[in-house]
Amino acid sequence: MWNIWRSELRMTVRQRSYYSFLILWVAVLSLLFLLQNSAPSLTGYTNITGTVANIALYIIPLFMLIIGSFSIANEVENGQWRLLSTYPLFTLSYVIGKIGGQFTAQWIVFTFSFGISMAISLVIGGGFSMKWLWAIYLFSVTLLFFFLVIGVCIGSFVKTRWQALSISVMLWFFLIMIWPTALIGILGAVPYTWIAPLMNGLLFLNPAELIRVAFVISLDAGSVFGQAYDPLISYLGTYLSILIYILYFICFLAVSFLFSMGMLEWRKRR
Amino acid sequence: MVWIYSSILQTFFTIIEFNNKEKFLRERGEGFMSQLKYMLLILVLVLLLPRETDAATLQSKIERAAPGETIEISEGIYEENLVITKPITLKGQGEVLIRSCEEQPAIMIKGQRVSLEQIQVEYCGEEEEATAISISGSKHQITNFEIETKRYGIRLDGASEVNIQNGLIIGQRKGNGIDLWESSHNTIQNMKIAKVQDGIYLEQSHKNTLRQNHIQGSRYGMHLMFADDNVLEKNIAQYNMTGTMLMRVKHVQVVGNDFSYNRNNVNAQGLLIYFVENSRIAENSLTGNRVGIYMETSEENVMANNKVMDNFIGVQFTKANNNQLTQNTFVGNVNEAQAIESSNNKIHHNYWDASAKLDLKGKGESIFPFVADPYFLTLTADVPEFQLFFQSPGVLLLQKMLKSPADQVLTDEAPLMETTMEVERTETSASALWMMSVGMMIVSTSLFIVGRKRV
Numbered sequence: 001m002w003n004i005w006r007s008e009l010r011m012t013v014r015q016r017s018y019y020s021f022l023i024l025w026v027a028v029l030s031l032l033f034l035l036q037n038s039a040p041s042l043t044g045y046t047n048i049t050g051t052v053a054n055i056a057l058y059i060i061p062l063f064m065l066i067i068g069s070f071s072i073a074n075e076v077e078n079g080q081w082r083l084l085s086t087y088p089l090f091t092l093s094y095v096i097g098k099i100g101g102q103f104t105a106q107w108i109v110f111t112f113s114f115g116i117s118m119a120i121s122l123v124i125g126g127g128f129s130m131k132w133l134w135a136i137y138l139f140s141v142t143l144l145f146f147f148l149v150i151g152v153c154i155g156s157f158v159k160t161r162w163q164a165l166s167i168s169v170m171l172w173f174f175l176i177m178i179w180p181t182a183l184i185g186i187l188g189a190v191p192y193t194w195i196a197p198l199m200n201g202l203l204f205l206n207p208a209e210l211i212r213v214a215f216v217i218s219l220d221a222g223s224v225f226g227q228a229y230d231p232l233i234s235y236l237g238t239y240l241s242i243l244i245y246i247l248y249f250i251c252f253l254a255v256s257f258l259f260s261m262g263m264l265e266w267r268k269r270r
Numbered sequence: 271m272v273w274i275y276s277s278i279l280q281t282f283f284t285i286i287e288f289n290n291k292e293k294f295l296r297e298r299g300e301g302f303m304s305q306l307k308y309m310l311l312i313l314v315l316v317l318l319l320p321r322e323t324d325a326a327t328l329q330s331k332i333e334r335a336a337p338g339e340t341i342e343i344s345e346g347i348y349e350e351n352l353v354i355t356k357p358i359t360l361k362g363q364g365e366v367l368i369r370s371c372e373e374q375p376a377i378m379i380k381g382q383r384v385s386l387e388q389i390q391v392e393y394c395g396e397e398e399e400a401t402a403i404s405i406s407g408s409k410h411q412i413t414n415f416e417i418e419t420k421r422y423g424i425r426l427d428g429a430s431e432v433n434i435q436n437g438l439i440i441g442q443r444k445g446n447g448i449d450l451w452e453s454s455h456n457t458i459q460n461m462k463i464a465k466v467q468d469g470i471y472l473e474q475s476h477k478n479t480l481r482q483n484h485i486q487g488s489r490y491g492m493h494l495m496f497a498d499d500n501v502l503e504k505n506i507a508q509y510n511m512t513g514t515m516l517m518r519v520k521h522v523q524v525v526g527n528d529f530s531y532n533r534n535n536v537n538a539q540g541l542l543i544y545f546v547e548n549s550r551i552a553e554n555s556l557t558g559n560r561v562g563i564y565m566e567t568s569e570e571n572v573m574a575n576n577k578v579m580d581n582f583i584g585v586q587f588t589k590a591n592n593n594q595l596t597q598n599t600f601v602g603n604v605n606e607a608q609a610i611e612s613s614n615n616k617i618h619h620n621y622w623d624a625s626a627k628l629d630l631k632g633k634g635e636s637i638f639p640f641v642a643d644p645y646f647l648t649l650t651a652d653v654p655e656f657q658l659f660f661q662s663p664g665v666l667l668l669q670k671m672l673k674s675p676a677d678q679v680l681t682d683e684a685p686l687m688e689t690t691m692e693v694e695r696t697e698t699s700a701s702a703l704w705m706m707s708v709g710m711m712i713v714s715t716s717l718f719i720v721g722r723k724r725v
Contacts (some may be wrong), residue, residue: 045582047624057663105721108714114708122703130698135705137430180664184649184656196362199655212662213724224560224582224661228654230536235528257717 001100003095008071008101014082018109019061025113028059030120032136037126045221049132055216056140061147061208064171065104068151069164071102077161085260085268091261098214099152114140124241146207149256155259157267175208204248214245298396298445328352328368330358343389344569346702355380362388373397374424380553385411393419399443401425405432421445423466426453426475426525434460441466443488449477450497458483469507472497491529494522502527513559515542530557532671533582539564540581541588546571564605565590577691578603584648586647587612587680595620595682599689608641608681610651621686629687641681645669673710 012018032052076083085092095145114137141155151168174182183202187195203209214236216222222233235241328348333343335358335668345364350374356359370376371394377386384407393402401422403412408430415437417423426432427482430453439447439461447463450456453513459481469485473495483507483524485491491507492514506528507513513529516522529540540559540596541551546568554563555577562581563573566588576598578584584603585595587610594616600606601623609615625640642654646665648658660666 013718013721045604047602047606050604054661054663054666060400104717108718108721110713111710111720115707118703118707118710122707127700128698128703130702130706133703177664177667180656180659180662187653195653195655199658203658209491209662213488213658221582221604224337225657266667
């Protein structure tokens with residue numbers, strides 16, 4: 001597992017495209033920080049914060065899905081996967097190593113870019129609130145992780161990189177862009193009393209939504225979601241919420257591992 | 271008091287002694303003189319003692335005082351219920367505490383020109399309508415006081431020209447701090463009120479002035495019902511469920527108040543306006559509320575020069591027509607403004623930080639109108655559960671695609687280029703931010719170097 005982890009990390013950080021991510025994140029984050037700087041107000045969850053979070057929600061999941069799915073699809077395409085299959089390697093270690101290595105690499109480049117963008121904004125003469133910065137940072141890193149895992153799941157069953165790309169974009173479009181539209185459409189067909197529990201349940205189905213809601217709550221803005229979510233928000237606002245998040249994290253990982261393992265095993269046997 | 275008790279005790283023992291002595295004497299036939307002494311003593315006791323205790327109570331002092339007299343109360347705890355009906359002044363010397371758990375108020379004021387000064391009241395009456403101080407009549411002055419109450423703090427019933435100021439009221443969220451019923455021309459100022467139901471509640475009470483009061487941790491800061499021509503000036507209502515609520519009132523002036531951080535309830539707002547006419551809301555600061563100003567079914571009101579900042583929704587109109595919204599500054603609100611079923615509102619010359627700004631004529635106003643789309647509000651009005659999509663990226667997309675009809679949007683035809691007032695920012699010190707930035711770079715770089723190494 002650690003070998004896969006290290007080799008994945010080494011391979012990623014040595015790729016030339018890896019450095020293009022550095023430029024991308026620095027550009028995007030610097031722009032977002034400038035945007036926040038131009039806002040006359042900095043306390044808590046504001047319009048600008050919403051915009052910043054939305055831009056992160058647009059861009060991070062898409063890239064992470066593509067990177068995650070490519071990291072396996074690439075090996076399948078160039079035959080490295082077949083070679084690896086001949087080794088006595090446990091599939092789970094392969095999946096964990098892949099996710100771990102890839103996440104470490106992406107985390108490094110993101111954190112580095114975050115630091116640089118902060119430095120740039122500070123040099124230009126901006127001011128921030130520490131809490132806000134940490135909230136944005138953790139929000140982005142969580143998004144990064146969850147969508148990398150989903151990307152690896154996609155990679156475990158596609159045959160080519162082209163397939164990986166199209167499925168990644170499809171999933172991104174569904175989870176990020178038309179999620180509310182789809183839900184509003186579907187929930188219009190169910191009895192009214194089912195809407196509340198279904199919305200609560202479906203929230204946990206889409207990690208992007210859950211992370212976004214957790215982010216808004218972390219900035220003490222949970223009441224924007226209205227009376228219908230008062231119990232959920234006040235519950236997620238307490239320290240007990242950490243337990244829920246951990247439980248969710250474990251369940252999410254377990255399901256993804258099982259899925260990608262099963263898919264890879266099935267592929268091995270063919 | 272101690273002296274009285276000890277003297278009673280002494281007499282009691284003397285009587286027993288007398289009794290024994292008398293028995294002894296009667297046997298000897300010498301009873302008459304002692305019997306006379308005995309009776310005389312009882313007589314003295316009956317005549318003297320009650321008058322002694324009576325004179326010690328505050329109530330008796332009040333009753334004996336001539337109109338216009340000042341009673342200075344010496345330091346101590348008084349477990350009494352006072353009734354004051356004539357124009358006198360009660361002034362506490364040092365710590366004067368009046369304590370009561372009775373059904374009737376700790377202090378009841380009637381008539382005219384009663385003054386209370388430097389008095390603390392601890393009231394634990396539990397009845398629904400129980401109040402620490404009850405006031406009727408006119409021209410009373412209540413100053414420099416403290417009230418701790420289980421139910422109401424002060425209730426004015428049919429009172430006028432009463433002046434209540436420099437006081438502190440702390441409750442248990444079971445009654446209003448100051449409650450006015452059919453009371454007009456009163457002034458309430460410099461009050462600090464916390465943990466009550468409504469800080470100051472006015473019903474059927476007109477032409478009162480509420481000034482520089484500070485209310486927090488309560489349900490509503492100030493609450494006006496059927497109360498016209500009142501003035502709310504420079505009050506602070508923070509961390510309540512709702513800063514101030516105006517309901518079915520006319521000609522009210524709300525000027526220079528600070529209604530902030532009223533957001534911990536899903537129904538919270540800075541200022542709630544319902545069935546209000548011809549009122550003026552100006553120069554107020556509404557910061558960090560769930561909704562800054564919520565207006566429903568109200569007409570002909572003017573909202574000007576308010577600072578609406580960092581609220582989740584800046585202003586929200588529902589069925590509000592013919593109002594004027596001008597010269598306000600909207601910054602940092604998650605949603606600046608929303609309007610449903612509202613028409614003929616004159617909205618112009620406000621500063622909106624979310625608007626696109628371009629000044630072509632050099633008049634300090636943008637050529638692009640500011641448009642607030644009510645799509646999200648209409649969506650969540652039918653199914654409140656959809657509010658979870660608040661600012662979700664997908665909903666913004668949906669909103670862009672399904673534009674609301676032009677008559678439903680709230681539009682500022684001439685938004686301002688600059689804010690109409692100073693707006694402050696809270697920032698973390700630059701050195702801490704530099705440390706965070708450099709720390710992130712160092713950690714990631716070292717991991718990067720480790721990751722690149724050949725095994």
